[in-house]
Amino acid sequence: MSKYWKELLIGGGIATLGFLAYIGYNIVPVLIAIAIGTLLFFAIKSRGNLATAGGDRHARGRVPLELSFDEIGGQERAKQELIEALDFLVKQDEIARFGIRPLKGILLTGPPGTGKTLLAKAAARYTDSVYVAASGSEFVEMYVGVGAGRIRDMFKNARQKAAKAGKSSAVVFIDEIDVIGGKRDGGQHREYDQTLNQLLTEMDGIHTSESPRILIMAATNRKEMLDPALIRPGRFDRHIGVELPDKKGREHILGIHARNKPLHASVELSRVAEESFGFSGAQLESVMNEAAIYAMREQQQEISHAHLSSAIDKVMMGEKTDREATREERERVAIHELGHAISAELVRPGSVSTVALSPRGQALGYVRHHPQQDQYLYTREFLEGQIIIALSGAAAEEMFYGSRSTGSRGDFDQAMNIVRTMVESGLTELGIIDSSMMTPDSWAKISSSMLERLMERTKDVLNGHRQLFLSSLDILLTEETLSGERFRELMREDLQSA
Structure with a gap:
């Protein structure tokens, strides 16, 4: 439409409104409707311009x-x-x-x-x-x-x-x-x-x-x-x-992101790939970046494996927090985490990477595990072992303090999820069933029986290693971190002295 016709229509509209007002017609609703229509017109037009620009x-x-x-x-x-x-x-x-x-x-x-x-x-x-x-x-x-x-x-x-x-x-x-x-x-x-x-x-x-x-x-x-x-x-x-990478893929990704970073000669990316099981490519890139930040923060010329290990902990658990726990809380957390570590080494030897007492994210302490090889199919024995590892923190607290704490809440959630997986996979005494037909009472019954039975097994496993708890506890309270290699040395000494 040309500018001439636009001006003609606008002028005609104003004249019409003036005539209607002169003869006594209420033009207020008409003016409101015109104002609303004008606002909508310019709003839609501006959105269209944004779409084209976008x-x-x-x-x-x-x-x-x-x-x-x-x-x-x-x-x-x-x-x-x-x-x-x-x-x-x-x-x-x-x-x-x-x-x-x-x-x-x-x-x-x-x-x-x-x-x-x-x-x-x-x-x-x-x-x-x-x-x-x-x-x-x-x-x-x-x-x-x-x-x-x-x-x-x-x-x-x-x-x-x-x-x-x-x-x-x-x-x-x-x-x-x-x-x-x-x-x-x-x-x-x-x-x-x-x-x-x-x-x-x-x-x-x-x-x-x-x-x-x-x-x-x-x-x-x-x-x-x-x-x-x-x-x-x-x-x-x-x-x-496009799935999560396996160990070989993780090592390849780490190598790509390490090209422009000064790595220490002792760094083995295959070892880092083992410790980062389940990480995506974006998380692996973040691990290399955070490791470089740690090295720069410590004014080091090269990135060591300790920096990479700390970076994995940060990506997995979050940054260290400033929460200060009492000595009693620290001892309870240390006992809890050592329970996880001992049962993990007994169930799957060589799987413990780090036992830490330093708070990260919402956790006051943690045990970082890494499998020896990637695994995608699980048997009943494997899943029961995972439940034992999850329950061992609470079992260790009961051994030393006679009671549990709220720190076991996440462990129990993990154990319940494993029970659900076993039921849905036909790996329990219920056999092959449709999980949608399970009532809340049925879930409670199967979960309670399985977890109570495995909790007794967990306590039996840990009761024979009280000395290992005590020797590891002193180191953990002093240094706040216990590497997997050092923990396995203490465990070998405990087994030899038994």
Whole structure:
């Protein structure tokens, strides 16, 4: 609409309102309606401008650093699957000869911090594509239609940026896609339902013969929450699990993040990988960074294994706190933690890494374990051993003080969770059952019988090592930290003298 017609309409409207007021008509409601309409118009217009600007920012401001698959550690299987899928973009002549339809979407699933975003950036480099990234939360707004508009703008900008850069393809990456891609319940029409519908429409509009080609990648920690229409073939054709790295993968990741850090010659990354069981790639990067901070804080020229061990404790438990406990509390905590350590060494020799009395996070003391090798399947004997280790802190307190403390609360929660796993896996005397048919009384009965039986076993195991408690207690109260090697030496001396 030209400026002339805008001025004509505005002038005509003012004249009409003036005439209505002259003849005695109440124009106050009309003025209020016009004011509200004007405010809504400018609000929606400003949101639209932000959406367009946001799309430009995704395409222009989030271009990743040069990142290749070789620089991503611990995900060899995921990288292999992803490269195979990306070859549909790279080897276009070959797939055309076989009549293969290129993939439209790749969904990366797995725990937080495992490298899903890094894989998407490496995918853009591997395919020589423009990279456009966004988070699912950026498309959810109070105003209806804004999220859908941002989806359209993102795909439009991806095509424009690819054409401008002379690229034949673009990778569009949406992190936390479950925010907009959750299951629709068929109830009240919601804003993010419109956003999801627009995303589905855009994916259906991606033609395999058009140029530039668009490959959409997405990441989520909760695949089970996604709408079935989103993850069906023809939309997200390939689902790739990006899981926590194994020991070999952890060592590779640590090596990548140690390249620019001065490590002491005695540092063995394989040992650090053993001690960091269950860590994600992001946590391992934090371990190397925190170790460097510890070395700098102590004005050391190189990072030692002690710095790395402290960094693992910090990432796992949190920073040391300034809480000052009484001597009686410190002795009780030390006895509690030594109970965990003794039973752990008896059940799984060589698994104790550190026994510490220094408070970290919410814990007044802790025992850090590390398995000799990664394990993913568990037998009844293994899980009962884990319960014994969890109960041994409370058992040690009863041995020396005749009662327990609130410090065992977390241990009991852990033991109850293991019991639940055993019941659901058919590893109890109940046999193979449907856990949903278990009543609260049934859960209480099986849990009580198992935990009481294993508590008696735990007390029997610890009763024969009272001298080890006393010899380790003096060291722990004085030094606050007892290494696994030194603890095992004390244990060998105790066994020889028995």
